[in-house]
Amino acid sequence: MTQFHLHLVSDSTGETLQSMTKAALVQFEGVAPIEHVWTLTRTVRQLDDILDSIEQKPGLVLYTLVNKEMRDVLEKGCQKLNVSCSSVLDPVLAAFSSFLGQEIQQLPGRQHILDQNYFGRIEALNYTMAHDDGQMSEGLNEADIVLVGVSRTSKTPTSFYLAHRGFKTANVPIVPAIPLPQELFSLSNPIVVGLTTSPERLSEIRKNRLLSLHETVDTDYVDRERIKEEVIMARKICTRESWPIIDVSRRSVEETAAQIITLFTKRQEQAGVR
Incomplete structure (x- = not known):
């Protein structure tokens, strides 16, 4: 089995990120990720702690952060550490934005509103x-x-x-x-x-x-x-x-x-x- 560290960073509960990750991983044989799940990440201070952990246990970083400042901090931090970092929602959000002709709203956890x-x-x-x-x-x-x-x-x-x-x-x-x-x-x-x-x-x-x-x-x-x-x-x-x-x-x-x-x-x- 191929083991690697997988850091999942979310500004909400992390359910979306974990579901998408699970769906992707089943397409690969012989892999056993060691998951580090970071939820409700909404301050730069939290990101600093997360980046410290990523430095100690480098691996793939996937995130669902909608706030631009937070995204920039995480991406630049991962770039300095020379680790791969990707936003899993960007292609979906871009498709909706283009189709609807609307700007993306930066509202973390909006899918969990009590509606x-x-x-x-x-x-x-x-x-x-x-x-x-x-x-x-x-x-x-x-x-x-x-x-x-x-x-x-x-x-x-x-x-x-x-x-x-x-x-x-x-x-x-x-x-x-x-x-x-x-x-x-x-x-x-x-x-x-x-x-x-x-x-x-x-x-x-x-x-x-x-x-x-x-x-x-x-x-x-x-x-x-x-x-x-x-x-x-x-x-x-x-x-x-x-x-x-x-x-x-x-x-x-x-x-x-x-x-x-x-x-x-x-x-x-x-x-x-x-």
Whole structure:
């Protein structure tokens, strides 16, 4: 593994910078950065301390600083230390500035202002927590998205990821011999999406779940033939109700959520056309 020091300097929480860095690093094999994360960097004195650390542990420096004076101090300091220093937002900001015909405003942390979108995400998270795993089925029509599927098909983590993106998301398990809530079949507002996976993978996931709880794995819950029947039953229900189905076997939660958002957006566009 190739190790190197990676300094991430932000004038806000650093979430944007860390997300972009993570997305870039997965494209490189055999690298293990030693991350030094510097958040809420808004004074030259803070930059002096950061530059001292960079001098002791030189490496790549990436930053999201919008204040010109702060940027100049960091860039000139890195130039003196002969270390690479790059602003990850410059190409994006330049593209927006050119397209919109507006100057870039130097307002650090503006994306975290407590605006309508912020409170919308909080409301979505509260709704999702209250409607996890089939709870409060009487409020399903208030959702933006309803996920259905057999046990251990990533319904809960996907629901909370979608909630973090601002979508009120409920999830309802499909369990043999237990009828689904009737409200699920007469929803007018949310899109219903079925999640599924291969019986083999589902069996292994369920075994690991039971082992983590120190419970026996000799049950129908992990039997592949029974699981196969569950998966087929769930698919039949989704097909009958014309609910789209996503196979999560080789998808991360983020990838599954992205496809669900695409389905949701298309549905909204179609509703708008009508």
